[in-house]
Amino acid sequence: MQAPTLKCSLFFFCYTFLLFLSSLNLASSAIVCNPSDKKALLDIKYHFHNVSAFKTWDPKTDCCNEWSGVLGCDKHGHVTTLDFTSYNLTGPIPSSLGQLRKLKTAILHTNNLSGHIPSFLGFMRNLEFLYLYDNKLTGPIPSSLSQLPKISAISLGLNQLTGSIPESFGSFKSPLITSLSLYSNKLSGSIPRSVGKANIQLLDLNDNKFTGDASFLFSKDNTSLFNIDISNNLFHFDFSNVDLPQSLEYLNISHNKIYGSLPKRLGQLPLKKIDVSFNQLCGKIPTGRRLKQFSPVFFSHNKCLCGPPLAPCH
């Protein structure tokens, strides 16, 4: 009589233990969607008229594990990463997005989002990456974005934004905003001098209508800038004495009205690409590490630049 009981209880124990183990396993792998985040997400889906990209977004299933585009949740089931690239989203950015309080990464590029960039994005305290490029957004850049305490990359290129860079962008709350990309918009005006103080590593202002001085953007003191593109604007300043940072790898100032000469220091930098063409520069191209290896086209159409890779100076 004893053996079967033992067997049975052992079996029962093992079975319960296995169940217990598997429930532990489930609990660690399957984070369950936080109800308030689920509600905000469903509002986003309805806002975009339930477009087919949201077909997996069934209110009865777990948003953290079963919904396309929801790429991350924290341990409390709060959504941290959204990726809606090419979801055919049309219309304004929905206010329900602002209710995802733990959102770190918002990837909304390559859609047909229109209307203004809403100020509430600047109050999403956990936002680190904001990708809105390649949409149909209009109006100004909200100054509230500079209040984001953890922001690392803001990418608003390929839209129809107007107005100038907000003054507040010189004093980001986040100590190391690393990348600011505003290319191919209709932005204008001069760049606030304060922006030269922001510790930006990658700055892309290409293809806008910015005017005036931009020399302070290169400020040598902050050596983290390694990629700067201010090409295709209406910048007008003397390049002779700009303080080029030691870390500069990509420099594109082409298609502006920049005058003066190329600073000697340019020859010492670890440049991988340079383009100073279509400006009003003059004088000898600095000698040094790499400049003569670049194609002459990147120095062409200036007032009187000379020396390798262009023709010798007289």
Ligand SMILES: *[C@@H]1O[C@H](CO)[C@@H](O)[C@H](O)[C@H]1NC(C)=O
């Ligand atoms: C989207 O789906 C919700 C819930 O099923 C429904 O109430 C709403 O009418 C739908 N909206 C559109 C535009 O189809």
Ligand SMILES: *[C@@H]1O[C@H](CO)[C@@H](O)[C@H](O)[C@H]1NC(C)=O
């Ligand atoms: C976007 O729309 C196109 C054309 O209607 C369709 O082929 C594509 O599957 C849609 N994309 C998504 C992610 O639903």
Ligand SMILES: *[C@@H]1O[C@H](CO)[C@@H](O)[C@H](O)[C@H]1NC(C)=O
């Ligand atoms: C945006 O809208 C245009 C015109 O309605 C359409 O052709 C295009 O496929 C849409 N693109 C995306 C990414 O939704």
Ligand SMILES: *[C@@H]1O[C@H](CO)[C@@H](O)[C@H](O)[C@H]1NC(C)=O
């Ligand atoms: C510099 O910018 C211009 C205009 O935006 C672009 O056509 C060119 O390819 C860029 N040069 C390099 C070296 O990337």
Ligand SMILES: CC(=O)N[C@H]1CO[C@H](CO)[C@@H](O)[C@@H]1O
């Ligand atoms: C001169 C200047 O603007 N220096 C700044 C460089 O960046 C750091 C932050 O990393 C600032 O504290 C400095 O003021």
